[in-house]
Amino acid sequence: MSGLIPLSGPFGEAESGPPMEISDTFEEFRRAESIEALAGLTREVIADPTYPTVRAWTRSGRMAVGCFPVYTPQELIHAMGFLPVSLHGGGESIEISHADAPLGSFLCSISKSTLELALTGRLTPFRAFVFPYICDVSRNLEGIFPRAVPNAVTHMLHLPQNFRSAATVPFLIAEYRRLISKLEKAGGEPYRPERLSASIELFNRIRSEVAELTRAKRSEPGKLTLAESYLLRRLGGLLPRETYLEVLTRVSSELSKRPNRSKDAIRVVLVGPFCEQPTLDLIDLLEQVGCYVVDDELLQIYRWYDRVDPAGDPLANLATAYAQSQIDIGVRATPTTKGEAILSRVAAAQARGVIFLTAKFCEPALEDVVLYRKALDRQKIPYLHLEFEERSAAYEQSRLQLETFVESILFD
């Protein structure tokens, strides 16, 4: 890229403290004695744009692969000896001053902040990057990424959109084979089916633990705040998966002992933030104003399917699991219709309303909202549509609208 400028000084980004240091063995997370403590640690980790867990992992020569939202076959990446890391943009801490130029102004913040991280050297700990084709912006971003990180390998993964064809799974297998050869060139261990089977088993166990979290949030929403469940899930894209499973197992035993401090709040479904992430303040705010978020679209990588069959041809099973997933979000062709999808979700969650929280300029989400709205209007189900940005400035306006939404359901 043309003329890079060093970022520094009091007029630059909000002075963040020294980068967070984590031990190679990730003791901090193993030892964290409570959900609160884990959540606190995770807040620290994601506030630091220099990827502390990745630095800890690569310190001893191991390699990490950055995965752009919303879905990548992380089992496969894991099986080749990499740490798969879920990239979720720059969060609140970074300022965009390089990425506007190559990308353009009318685009979502996550695409810009991800490029900003690359252009300002914060992605150097990564050996490779995988971008699934979830939207035209992420797709083009992959295309311009190599000029920003010349020493890393980048790969565009075409996730199929036709789920009715007999040729879909064979194609996806071929697609995964392309990824494999790219990752082998990047220095990954050669692909071995038995290793993939092992990774699949590990991820299956993680998936069932994560499913437990979401089930708890739905049946006893007072047990776990949305922010807590979010942070615990977010950790799943940052820690070595073996450590993560260990952590989750402890969490679920703690959770079973936790009281369900229930308050008079409105059960809502949260739709939209499947890619760019809202600020933690905004996530807190959603429940502060008097909602229980009992179904959400945040970080779905572990909820894409319940499990993958580790037996037989693991690669084929991995592809089949993706193709057969019934998940219905803005960046995947809908298996039913948007109308049916939203109504059945509201019913399943026994929700009283829907909050659409869509990232600014996220066209797929914006287009779905209209179809969802029509269906909800027909059923007289109240909803609120808010737009957010990962560095959201409009906190007061969001609060105003959320309170109005809650009041409109409570008062009469």
Added chain:
Amino acid sequence: MITGGLDLGVGTTKGVLIEDGQRVLVTDIEPTHGNPLEAGRRVLERMVEEANVFPDGVDYLCTTGAARYMFPDRHLQVSDITASAKGAVFLFPQTRHVVDIGSQSTRAIAVSETGRVTRFKMNEKCAAGAGRFVDRCAKYLQVPMDEMAPKALVAAHPKMISSVCAVLAETEIINNVSEGIPLPDILMGVFLSLAQRANVLMRNVGVQPELTLVGGLVHSEAMVRALEQTAKMPVNTDLRSHHAAAIGAAILGHSRLQKLGGRPVALPAVTG
């Protein structure tokens, strides 16, 4: 029972005292000057004197507006959207759609016959199309605010403002002047452009009669006309509409007080 409503806005602070949720005893207003707490206290004191109810004579105080949480001596706070809707329906019972043009934001609100918000939309990214736009125009056209409307109303061929930025609109207006476009046409263009932006929000929410205008521009007949022209329906408004949010807050305070059996208590779960 006397309940108070305080609308602690960015531009101005408005207050009202209401008896039994029915009768407006007194209204008051003063510029906020960046200090809502002080402004709110003064407004409250003046109202208490004028209506001569002793401070404790105000049974329940409900705040609203941007600074609703900055006022400690409150029992309850509600969002200004909830409050304006309630206030508008109190003032004009047939209201089904409320347009609230504040200094920084414009809101379109669909309401039920009881004054409950059913759907709403507001400008977020920037202040394009909010009331502040009119003050700025008044300033750089050197026309006193209260003369804007009368001058605008005689416009023959209003000249719309295309710029979405309240600040950049300045150049456009200066260009219009330099191209010899008559002042009334420019002024009416300002109001029509404002109404057009409001209309985008209104259509998104869905407009149904009756339509009521509340907020800072209720005094401006030109604004009302512009709104009627773009919405293609009559617009309710009167000077009390400026206090709609304060009135709504007081009424919501009253009904809450009744739910509590007349005894004020601490703040509910919905707090900051």
Added chain:
Amino acid sequence: MTLFAGVDIGSTTAKCVLLEDGTIVGKSLAPVGVELIKDAERSLEQALTDAGRERRDVTVITGTGYGRFKVTFGQYTVTEIGCHARGAHFLFPATRVVLDIGGQDTKAIKVDAKGEVVDFAMNDKCAAGTGRFLDVCAGALGYDVSEIGTLSLGARHPVKVTNTCTVFAESEVASYVARGKDPKDILAGLYGGIVSRSLSLLQRVGVEPEVTFTGGVSKNEGMVRALGHRLGLPVNVSPLSQYVGAIGAALHGVERSRGVSA
């Protein structure tokens, strides 16, 4: 018949410069009103008075700025981009990048060794980060923009001004004032915001020394320091920085009258 006049009709001010043998012999600066043609003529008259010369001494008049077509009495018009490149090169021959923050727009211009435009980028349809933005926010602090130049120096904990919309920022500033924040820190925060928006434009053309900062906002020392700090480069600012466009226009007139340019 030896004077070359450059008349720059900007969104907020009209500037005129008179060149004779490559030297500035007269200049003027005045706010524009609604009658741009008159403003343009007045700025030329004032510059002539300043130089103690007559209208008939003027060989060529070149108009620039967004109101350049109002310089109806001139021979040529040139865009302000070309003129800023020229003018900056005239004042600082080693200039490679020009940042111009005017009343309503911000431009970044890349120039070559001869002062020719190589590339440029401009902001769009929003006053965020422009001179006007600064005026309004200074007003919210209770100052005139001309008074805040050095006020921010020595700021310790710059606030974060999150709003880019001028009108929103204005009340954000007001609320910081109400909360008793030090004006130093508020201004520093404002400058930080303006600088980072300028950086996005500078990135488009690519930054290399020397960087010359022009336009009304370059009069503000706090801004100059903030910019230099973020760039990690020294920043040229001339006492004539508001006249750069007009100087460039006059130079264009010189060249054209030699018939060396289309």
Added chain:
Amino acid sequence: MGGSTDETRFLTTARDRQREMVEEYYRGLSQAGGPKKPVAYMLVGGNLTEIVRSFGFEVVFPEIVALNCAIKHVSLQNILHAESEGYGLDVCGYVKNDLGLQELGGDTPFGRIPPPDLLVCSFSGCYVYVKWWEALAEKFGCPLFMLDVPYLRDATPQGEDIAYIVAQLNEFIALLEKITGRSLDRAELERTLERARRAEEGWVKYLSSGQRRPSPIEAYFEAVFYMFPINVLRGTEAAAEFYTIVNAEVEERVKSGTYPVPEEKFRLVVEGIPPYPSYRTFWDFFRKWGAVSVAATYPKVGGLFDRGFLHDPARPLESIAEYSLGAYVNQSWPLRRKIIEDYVRDFAADAVVIHGIKSCRSFTAGQGDLRDRLIHDLGIPALYIESDHEDPRYFAPAQIKNRMDAFFESLDRRRESVPLPMVTG
């Protein structure tokens, strides 16, 4: 379209013929629909018009309806209606025009657009295609076939990609046979592809004439006019003949020495969708400076025929698959960059003008990187300007003109490098 009286802009015979074909097409549409003449909606990029037509469907291209609405200055009312339905400012203008138009009953100045009996989504380089067709399916409740076209990451299509598409095409044909109750006439499909091939070769010949100096064609603004047959009527004899007429007339231009501009001053490669609502105004900003587009990427959205992605009667489904893979916006970013760099070289262009579309991410996201690469890595002058392909509210004439004047001014001055006056500043 257009309605020009300016003779230097267009090939007169070709333009008149093209007008007839457009009018004929829309006349036909307004009578179509229902079992005897079912209507299929299709997208331009990587479309399957040959197959669908061979089953007797009439084809509607909502993108082309949208751009026609924009040129006729009726797009805004449709867009505003879609926005009142909840579609945000940042949603693609084509989508808003179409969905708004559908809600308003489908009447346009050039005829009524019939509702679809079948929706064919060729997901070929634009994700919005998927969302758009889902919205239509939800409104009309008619069958939707999703042709998933893998993103083209290697200059030559890979076997597994072609196999995937061919398999889907066979499933598509089975669906059509089920809907229409008739089976595919392979001979007829091959004849259709042969006619398509001839049209494609004629179109390529026309576009390549931009390599001459001065260029006898305007490869952006003018070419857009002659795109209709290649995109909408491809596979008909009329479309094939049309380009024979066009090329003959180009030759006359050369003989008579009547060129798109009196004096060709700047040769440009143009990237991006045109600002249809202000098409003429924008064009004039170029003409004023004697600037001619000698090559452009936009006329290739219907297919990159000039890069060898041609239909082939001998390999029907395979060549359709390759054609879909090769759609311009389905080409990976590095491939897109390469295409533009090749055009600059092969057409001896002086500069590149990039027109960014605020509501089209597929085309626009990353064009700043393209600009950066051209200017800083290759030293090719480039201008980036932004408006919209459909929404007139985004076209700011003064700002755009100012940028273009500044750009051409600087090109002009760099031509004859001007000695500076001696200064003692």
